[in-house]
Amino acid sequence: MRTAVVLLSGGLDSATCLAIAQHEGFAPHALVIDYGQRHRHELVAAAALAAHARVPSTLVALDLRAIGGSALTSSVAVPKHESVSEIGSSVPVTYVPARNLTFLSIAVGLCEALGASDIFLGVNAVDYSGYPDCRPAFIESFASTAKLATKAGVEGRPFRIHTPLIALSKAQIILRGVAMGIDYARTHSCYDPVRRDGASEQREVLACGRCDSCLLRAKGFADAGVMDPTRYV
């Protein structure tokens, strides 16, 4: 079985991507990046998803708070809306400068260290919230650059960047995942979760329900006709 590095954030898309990589016969190796994101609960979800799928994982710490420039890594407030229709078409303040470029670069490095050539990334150009680094043109260009950047590329082993979700709607992604048996209650998408304290075993992290990520996720479940397992505030 060929090893594939799967970028696993702990969200719905990357969890589906992990299952697809397994389904396609790869031996996934999860790459989880702690980039100082304010929604740190996704790291807990990512670790749990990797453990449940019985795949090895590598956690890489990259402190993007030193750079800032995003509501996800600084004190800028995460925008809230009442419905998906209120989400603008411009790049939102939750855009993290050069995030997918940097994450894919780290994935390429991990591939080289593991002797792997395949990377799975759960980007999605349909319900994509306006991020430039989720578009097919970027992914194709990145693969060419990675070939030139690396020992593996120079030696004739280029990288294949798999983006199985890129042309799917959120509803289609969910239907695909449900068909593979994913329990989406294990995933976390909210950019601004609330921790409800209680006795330690009852402590829970609740989704805000009003950030772009929550709204797109909720609409995806509604459109798919699948019960939304997310626990909201």
Add this chain to the structure above:
Amino acid sequence: MRTAVVLLSGGLDSATCLAIAQHEGFAPHALVIDYGQRHRHELVAAAALAAHARVPSTLVALDLRAIGGSALTSSVAVPKHESVSEIGSSVPVTYVPARNLTFLSIAVGLCEALGASDIFLGVNAVDYSGYPDCRPAFIESFASTAKLATKAGVEGRPFRIHTPLIALSKAQIILRGVAMGIDYARTHSCYDPVRRDGASEQREVLACGRCDSCLLRAKGFADAGVMDPTRYV
């Protein structure tokens, strides 16, 4: 004055690059990356160089030890030689998987956060020690990819990657730097330095003199006819 992000490792090449950026009229902003390198003394040198040049700096921590695959980030020994002629032509074990790809990606992110469009990188294709990510073809491809990856690129503000050293020999780099008044005693190039303990004010970090980086540096000073200020073991 236009801001330029300068990748500053603390070595001879990046110190020269910083001076060139200033000389060309940019307001440099140093980007120093703590990637878990075993030669951590270069971080001290980088901070001192930025302070001496009176430029702001951002330190980003990225733990590439989690990935390994290089003598610079794992327990693999740094190769030692007696002279430059013994350095092979293949990619050496000191190659860090996808390092310049990742570092440039982080630099692009910092540029976006600062509203800058210029990046200086001290790569050098002549005395380049066999690293694929020091070649012009990679740099050009990266600039195209970065344009597609980012909000700035989408909005029509592409990035210019300046590599003023790329066609220079080490001796030419040194002569250029000396002409600009650089004190290369402030720089650190050795991959495997030795710390000589003593009273705290006398503690010093000495270069091994036999790793690829030391040998190329020493040959550069010899070829340039400039006294080598490096303190060797």
